[in-house]
Amino acid sequence: MGEIKLESKVPKGELAEKWTKYRGSMNLVAPNNKRRIDVIVVGTGLAGASAAATLGELGYNVKVFTFHDSPRRAHSIAAQGGINAAKNYQNDGDSTYRLFYDTIKGGDYRSREANVYRLAEVSTEIIDQCVAQGVPFAREYGGLLANRSFGGVQVSRTFYARGQTGQQLLIGAYQALSRQASTGKCKIYNRHEMLDIVKIDGKARGIITRNLLTGEIERHSAHCVVLATGGYGNVFYLSTNAMGSNVSAAWRAVRRGALMANPCFTQIHPTCIPVSGDYQSKLTLMSESLRNDGRVWVPKKMDDVMAIREGRMNGNDVPEEDRDYYLERRYPAFGNLVPRDVASRAAKVACDEGHGVSPTGLAVFLDFAAAIERYGKAEAFSLGVANPSEAKIRELGEKIVKNKYGNLFQMYEKITGEDPYKVPMKIFPAVHYTMGGLWVDYNLETNVPGLFALGEANFSDHGANRLGASALMQGLADGYFVIPYTIGTFLSGEIRTPQITTDGPEFEEAENAVKARLERLMGVQGNQSVESFHRRLGKIVWEYCGMSRNAEGLKKGQQLIRELREEFYRDVYVPGDMNEYNPELEKATRVADFLELGETMMVDALNRNESCGGHFREEYRSEEGEAKRDDVNYTYVAAWQWTDKDEIVLHKEDLDFKNVELKTRSYK
Amino acid sequence: MDMKLRLKIWRQKNAESKGHFETYEVNANEHMSFLEMLDVLNEQLISEKKEPVVFEHDCREGICGSCSMVINGRPHGPVQGTTTCQVHMRTFKNGDTITIEPYRAGAFPVIKDLSVDRSSFDRIIQAGGFISVNTGQAPDGNALPIEKEQAEKAFDAAACIGCGACVAACPNGSAMLFTSAKVSHLSLVPQGQVEHSKRVQDMVAQMDKEGFGMCSNTGACEAECPKEISIENIARLNRAYMGSVFGSQK
């Protein structure tokens, strides 16, 4: 392969006018031509469903693929906290620029300015669109939309629907998609997994899928392919991702020439329920909104720590002066609301120093006692209760907290069996989101012409760390408001291209390659389950490429993953048959791809000799132990190519900051 | 605490074949989720080179609606307002025998073991479960205030995760709770009023076409719904449907 030139294709002009001007001058596809053009969308989460629905509305013939039994089950549904938009409904100084700036700063200056500005710009339209679709956002008594604040920002710009914002937004997008399905503009292929991309003359022209119920390998063609297949957090095995979330679609694109950008930028969410045992299959997130009212702490004295671990006392028994509210101590300006990466790392430091409060030593307290008291007093006052007793204050306070976080508290109690109204919650960071993803330009097109990537599947907007409530924003921005325009830049050149036939040699080759891969996996007939390999991979990635990394560990990690991959193809056991419903085979293809991605992550993390956002290299930190960026040498996107000879090759896109000054992020 | 369990699990090769129960022994512990306990069983089966039990699951945090099984006669098991994936083994006792079956309803044919085909739900939504607004047509989000209580009510209905427990629990295999929750969500917000009448008729017609049974108000759906959606929605649907039949031109 020749040298790959990474062109960001960012339009010229003032930052604030780029998108408007570009939209007004880009090439379009006329309605009569749209009818003749086919588009494949893979994935039906927020980005995929919204893109498919909107492209269908515009008149394209859309084929939508999901491995789920229904588009509505995509993991966007699990997002709890909310969605950001620069509406400034609260009159607290929010603006497009501020949202842009917060996102760039929160991302530790490793994202592309123009993309982020566009994201902030269209954020307001997303809220309007969702309200019109009937999304039941939280409202004030006056009937207007309510907002709450989130980590890393100083304004209230997060719109929410209880603790199920992702669900409600996804249902909105799913309904829009269903509407297009009813008109025939979108054809939905449920229970179909994409296993390869088909390129004809260098352009993405189709995909190979496996019908998960019958095992049939199918060819599907289109004028272009849009991937909206989510992130790769499950490379860690334990994450807050759904069990089925995987990297395979994106990775297959990489194996066909696309580049994987910044794969080491993974987000560790600070407030998850701690691991309880080896059998654990996934981690459960507790919305970050809890940090609005919860105070994070660990006991100062080791005696208390040990007593708590052994169950001899609980958090409430520790006197106030023996508690270390370490976030408030270390970051007085933002306190418990520091960005996710900072909060996670601080928890790790507290536990590394031995103050962890669960039997495994890997948990810190998130305490609502102060909030309950504060709300209780205020409520007693507003109800006119004179000299309320402590019990009364508690009762009133618990009621308020229940209104705000009831479903989260309930979920916590279901999982842990402990009542968080009575004893402090125990939390620990867990892998949650991956900022890295397929490299895309301003049009969201990968370096493979005609292959687009949206949402978490691309790398473009969050840099090295994502702010809370921004994932939903990006997914819907890409799907509703960006791709419907930018896809025209490619398709306007394709209006004379007739329908793509699936009979060509390229489809033949891709189908055979898929079959060969499946046969290879089925043929090993070894002794270890797919799950056991996935667990081992996850442990390696978490150990060496988790919350903190160092060169030596990363090299070791890469070596271990290579060995594991070799062992996988020698000793994996996939039961059943290829030509039937076989979830174990599905897992096997996904783990095979995770094994390659995991290695790429190690290489990327080793290459990036700095600490930024979610990527913390122990060698690169300030005297106070905070992350230390190297803007001179690493202000670039590291986009990795996986060659035919299994080499991992770096390509760089330099990031050019014209509108913001690169500063050390400080939340002190 | 470790526990030893006997599992009676429905095994069925495919839609055409006749299923049967098989009994397995499994060692679990009280902190495991129900699905993690099944993971342990499957790992055990794989190590014996037997076919693992197929069951649907994904998010494992009670929101995607994938899990579909009937535990000791109850969809999603014994815990009120909880999906299977959120049921933890501390609910059971050491030495218990647990019977696990797929959802059984005419409109939900078994695909394999504990997995059933719920695509009929998608078709009900496609019949009219949406508000027809193209991207870009929306007025400002605050242009139309909605009473807080009304928005909360719409949310209560919209909380449906489409898992199908209502159908599984219903002695008639009726999908009224699902359909009514969907209709209610959209009819309780002012944006949904415009298409209300048509939506109600089309969705009910599709529901009937899919072969779901007729509601006899047993309330089993409401009792088993993991999101505790109320049969008040069914009454609302009845009202809306009659209103649209008698009150519209169609």
Next chain:
Amino acid sequence: MWIFNFLFKSSIGRKLVMSLTGLFLITFLVVHLIGNLQLLYGDDGATFNQYAYFMTNNPLIKFTSYGLYFFIILHTIQGLMIAFFNKQASASKYAVNTNENSSWASKKMALLGTIILVFLFIHMGDFWFRMKIGWISYVEYPGYDVEIANLYERVVITYSKLWIVIIYLLGLLGLAFHLNHGFASAFQTLGLNHKKYTPLINGLGKAYSILIPLGFAIIPIYIYFINR
């Protein structure tokens, strides 16, 4: 036609038929009970027999009674067809069954309805049919031109047999359970579900389902014991 499609093809319309006919029958039961309680008047049936004569000869009531027969038949046929359809829609049964999520009666409405239907045949055979074909004695009362049927005597004869009393009590038990679910259910089907009123309707339904069958049950029991 749309109304036919609605009432006999659409699921909600078919249920509406059940609800409306059910409510009519519920109303009928009250009238029937009030009338029958005259059996306990203690005047050797004079009041009751005259009441029965009025009920069988007044043209308006006669007309209503045809409506009643029609609604009973409609309720029965529609109910059985729904039950048959639902049996198919619910596919096979679970190996473990639980009553934790719904009442026994609510799931056995068709069975209970069938018990009531059988009882109805027996009941009609005992009185209505005998009267129609004249297997009954007649009495004279002042103020009447004709002899009128001594239905009271027939009732006393019928309820003097213990096994018949037991059959009646069983039939009424079935009715009690049927009403226990049916009363509130009829309102839910009509779309009447309200935070404030539904608990009231439910309470009323429970009370009705106990009091009405109990009221009917008193009659055979009282007569059986009084005539021993």
